[in-house]
Amino acid sequence: MKVTIIQFPGTNCEYDTEYAFKRLGCETQIIWHKEESVPAGTDLLVVAGGFSYGDYLRSGAIAKFSPIMNAAKTFASNGGKILGICNGFQVLTEAGLLPGALKRNDNLHFISKHHHLKIENTDNTFLSKCEKDSVVNIPIAHHDGNYYIDQDGLADLKKNNQILLTYCDKDGSEINPNGSVASIAGITNIQRNVFGLMPHPERAMESLLGSADGVKMLEGFLEL
Amino acid sequence: MKAIVNISLKAGVLDSQGKAVHHALDSLKFDGVEDVRVGKQIIMKLSSTDETTARAEVTKMCEDLLANTVIEDYEIELIK
Numbered sequence: 603m604k605v606t607i608i609q610f611p612g613t614n615c616e617y618d619t620e621y622a623f624k625r626l627g628c629e630t631q632i633i634w635h636k637e638e639s640v641p642a643g644t645d646l647l648v649v650a651g652g653f654s655y656g657d658y659l660r661s662g663a664i665a666k667f668s669p670i671m672n673a674a675k676t677f678a679s680n681g682g683k684i685l686g687i688c689n690g691f692q693v694l695t696e697a698g699l700l701p702g703a704l705k706r707n708d709n710l711h712f713i714s715k716h717h718h719l720k721i722e723n724t725d726n727t728f729l730s731k732c733e734k735d736s737v738v739n740i741p742i743a744h745h746d747g748n749y750y751i752d753q754d755g756l757a758d759l760k761k762n763n764q765i766l767l768t769y770c771d772k773d774g775s776e777i778n779p780n781g782s783v784a785s786i787a788g789i790t791n792i793q794r795n796v797f798g799l800m801p802h803p804e805r806a807m808e809s810l811l812g813s814a815d816g817v818k819m820l821e822g823f824l825e826l
Numbered sequence: 827m828k829a830i831v832n833i834s835l836k837a838g839v840l841d842s843q844g845k846a847v848h849h850a851l852d853s854l855k856f857d858g859v860e861d862v863r864v865g866k867q868i869i870m871k872l873s874s875t876d877e878t879t880a881r882a883e884v885t886k887m888c889e890d891l892l893a894n895t896v897i898e899d900y901e902i903e904l905i906k
Contacts, residue, residue: 660894667891696894703896705835708842750839750897781840 603628603826606644608674608690610635610665615651615687615804622804622820623648635668640677645826647677649690651743651802661704661746662692671697683727683826684796688744691788691798700791700798701759702751707744708781714743716812717779719787719801720770723763726790728797730822737774738815740801742787747800749782749789756783764789767799827872829884830903833893834865868892877904 605623609616609632620630631641635654640647654665665671671693678684678699686694694700707713716739721732732738751759759765767788771777778785780800788799806816835841841863848862874880884902893900 659891663891663894695896703894705839705897706842708840710842710846748842752838781842 603645603824604641604643605630605646605648605823606641607632607648607650608635608670609633609650610652610654610668610693612654612656613650613652613689615689615802618802619648619650619687619804622807622816625807626817626820626824628824633670635665635670637673638669639673640670640682644677645683646823647674647682647684649674649684649686649693651688651690654689654693657689657746660696661689662694662696665689665693666697675699678796681793681795683823685728685823686796686798687802687804688747688800691800692746694796694798699796700789701755702749702783702789704746704800705748705750705781706746707748707779712743712745713747713779714741716740717742717801718770718772718774718777719767720774720776722765722768723790725763726766726794726797726822727826728790728822729766729819730825731818732822735774737770737772738819739772739806739813740803740815740819741805741812742779742801744780744800747780747782749786749800751783759786759789762792764792766790766797767801827874827877827880828905829870829872829880830905831868831870831884831888831892832865832901832903833868833888833898834863835897836899839897875906877906880904
């Protein structure tokens with residue numbers, strides 16, 4: 603299992619992501635965004651978190667034009683698996699690989715804390731090792747995590763079971779920390795090969811550091 | 827030619843910054859404010875002298891990069 607992690611100027615979660623996948627026994631490689639192709643043999647391409655291009659203009663708006671993103675689009679259209687975490691999710695929506703957009707949090711604060719999430723769908727590679735309707739505890743750290751999609755788009759997400767994760771309390775009741783439509787924390791595309799979420803499963807790999815719930819989420823990719 | 831692009835959240839999209847500014851204006855007793863929207867303005871100096879060409883070019887810039895049309899509207903003003 604080979605994981606390739608994209609690094610833009612301003613990315614800051616590439617090494618955490620590398621640690622997480624190495625811990626799961628994967629071969630990992632960090633590549634600079636100027637690369638024009640996805641390395642051969644890549645099973646999973648990860649757009650890591652951070653602040654690509656300083657979040658200038660909009661989060662992810664400038665990163666989407668990096669050479670590697672053209673390659674990522676080709677990779678996805680050939681069925682390749684892509685995971686976007688936090689800023690990576692923002693980049694994937696800006697690039698049109700996932701529907702919707704991420705706005706400034708409703709309370710205008712940068713929110714950095716552990717948050718419970720409900721596993722909404724497990725019929726996909728990413729969450730295949732999780733139990734539907736179970737609750738995981740995963741760090742969130744974002745200023746622009748307020749997921750927006752119009753009503754028609756939301757109806758499509760629901761109809762096609764594209765909503766992967768929603769924000770909740772420890773008992774699974776809906777709580778909305780940032781104003782996201784339908785408390786959405788993560789989604790997939792209709793083909794189920796591109797995944798995006800605002801929370802950071804790669805920061806939840808060690809119980810000592812507050813939670814190891816990220817392990818069972820990322821483990822879903824191991825069978826690739 | 828100068829192009830001024832005004833970008834704001836679409837009418838149906840909640841503008842939290844606008845709401846916060848509105849609230850602050852209320853606190854300062856500016857009672858006559860009915861609504862506040864916060865946007866951004868991008869000012870560009872263009873080499874083009876033809877308004878039609880310039881408008882087409884700036885429209886493409888907005889669609890591709892300057893605005894995210896999922897959540898934002900844009901208005902273009904050209905000044906010779």
